[in-house]
Amino acid sequence: MLKKIFKVVGIVLGAGLLLVVSFVVWKLASYERDFTGVRLPNIHASQDPAVIAQGEYLVHSVAHCSACHGPASVVTHHQLPSNLQDMRGGYALRAGPFGTFYPSNITSDRETGIGAVSDGQLARVIRHGVGRNGRYAAFMGLVVGNMADEDLTAIISYLRTLPAIRNAVPDDEWGIVAKLISANFNPHPNRPIHYVPAGALSRERGEYLATGPAACSGCHTPTDPMNGFAPTGPLFSGEGHAEPDPTDSAYEFVVPNLTPDATGVMTGWDEDQFVARMRAGRVHAGSKMPWENFARMTENDLRSIYRYLHTLPATSHDVGTSRRHAG
Numbered sequence: 001m002l003k004k005i006f007k008v009v010g011i012v013l014g015a016g017l018l019l020v021v022s023f024v025v026w027k028l029a030s031y032e033r034d035f036t037g038v039r040l041p042n043i044h045a046s047q048d049p050a051v052i053a054q055g056e057y058l059v060h061s062v063a064h065c066s067a068c069h070g071p072a073s074v075v076t077h078h079q080l081p082s083n084l085q086d087m088r089g090g091y092a093l094r095a096g097p098f099g100t101f102y103p104s105n106i107t108s109d110r111e112t113g114i115g116a117v118s119d120g121q122l123a124r125v126i127r128h129g130v131g132r133n134g135r136y137a138a139f140m141g142l143v144v145g146n147m148a149d150e151d152l153t154a155i156i157s158y159l160r161t162l163p164a165i166r167n168a169v170p171d172d173e174w175g176i177v178a179k180l181i182s183a184n185f186n187p188h189p190n191r192p193i194h195y196v197p198a199g200a201l202s203r204e205r206g207e208y209l210a211t212g213p214a215a216c217s218g219c220h221t222p223t224d225p226m227n228g229f230a231p232t233g234p235l236f237s238g239e240g241h242a243e244p245d246p247t248d249s250a251y252e253f254v255v256p257n258l259t260p261d262a263t264g265v266m267t268g269w270d271e272d273q274f275v276a277r278m279r280a281g282r283v284h285a286g287s288k289m290p291w292e293n294f295a296r297m298t299e300n301d302l303r304s305i306y307r308y309l310h311t312l313p314a315t316s317h318d319v320g321t322s323r324r325h326a327g
């Protein structure tokens with residue numbers, strides 16, 4: 001009788017173990033899912049100098065591509081490359097158990113850069129987060145803001161002008177946590193966005209920038225990292241979970257609430273104070289915010305962003321001090 005019970009228990013345990021193991025194996029493999037089916041956007045580089053100049057502004061300022069794709073030493077110290085055309089990549093973005101990710105060489109070198117990557121493939125990784133290899137490009141998918149065709153075209157047009165620099169960059173190394181939750185990481189669908197071109201100062205331009213190519217909303221909105229960073233609360237009400245300060249592990253950062261509420265950082269600021277703060281740049285060495293890029297934004301764009309943020313519904317969400325003792 002006892003023997004029989006042991007046998008049954010053994011079978012049940014064995015089957016359970018097998019299930020768990022196959023679940024983990026299946027999960028671990030899902031990060032290699034193939035997304036070549038995601039259509040290449042119908043975007044083509046232009047040689048119009050005005051379009052290229054618009055792209056340069058986006059790459060080095062609003063959309064802050066150079067905060068990651070500059071030379072590794074420059075990115076480490078949160079500088080902008082002294083030669084803005086040096087987008088050789090190679091910085092190691094260490095994200096703990098999520099893995100280590102390497103911003104690519106996006107100069108026009110054919111072997112180690114994007115010289116042999118088509119306009120459509122470039123547009124696809126920027127808009128949908130699907131790399132040239134058809135896999136989910138984790139960082140690109142999570143950090144690049146949505147943008148209108150006009151801006152996407154401008155960015156690609158500018159990238160085509162970057163002189164070739166030979167610099168082979170390693171492939172991303174997905175960590176165990178990223179692999180386990182990778183089933184939650186999916187390419188962005190087409191997300192229609194109302195394009196408001198640069199020029200006049202307006203709340204609408206501010207909304208386009210802050211929720212679009214500048215991606216302020218991506219960092220300043222609460223999200224669930226275990227669920228593909230899906231929003232879990234009102235836009236711009238501040239990110240709830242803390243992230244370690246890479247320059248000193250005794251400290252951590254939380255991203256503040258930017259809505260016009262007393263629990264937000266901006267309640268006391270008028271438009272001029274906001275512009276002055278954005279121009280002043282980085283205060284905390286380890287902050288992930290690309291202050292150096294944003295400090296270069298035009299006066300009208302910064303003022304437009306203020307006007308937009310100031311008309312958001314006030315949301316009470318006290319995340320505490322932006323940089324504080326860990327734990």
Ligand code: HEC
Nearest residue numbers: 063064065068101102103104125131132137138139140143
């Ligand atoms: C926060 C860092 C970060 C920012 C900002 C960023 N990238 Fe990337 N980029 C990466 C990383 C890391 C990779 C490697 C693939 C991955 O993990 O997404 C990458 C890969 C790429 C690739 C190669 C994709 C492929 O097919 O292999 C291109 C092209 C690119 N980025 C362009 C851009 C452009 C243009 C911008 C600005 C609109 C930008 N990136 C902003 C980190 C960043």
Ligand code: HEC
Nearest residue numbers: 214215216219253254255256265284287288289290294322
């Ligand atoms: C990559 C993430 C990220 C992005 C993108 C980002 N921020 Fe931040 N932001 C942070 C973090 C982290 C802090 C807190 C640490 C600090 O002050 O640098 C912060 C702080 C701030 C502060 C408070 C500064 C202070 O003096 O207390 C303002 C204002 C702000 N961000 C505005 C913006 C605006 C406007 C945008 C878009 C143009 C933006 N942020 C985009 C991460 C981000």
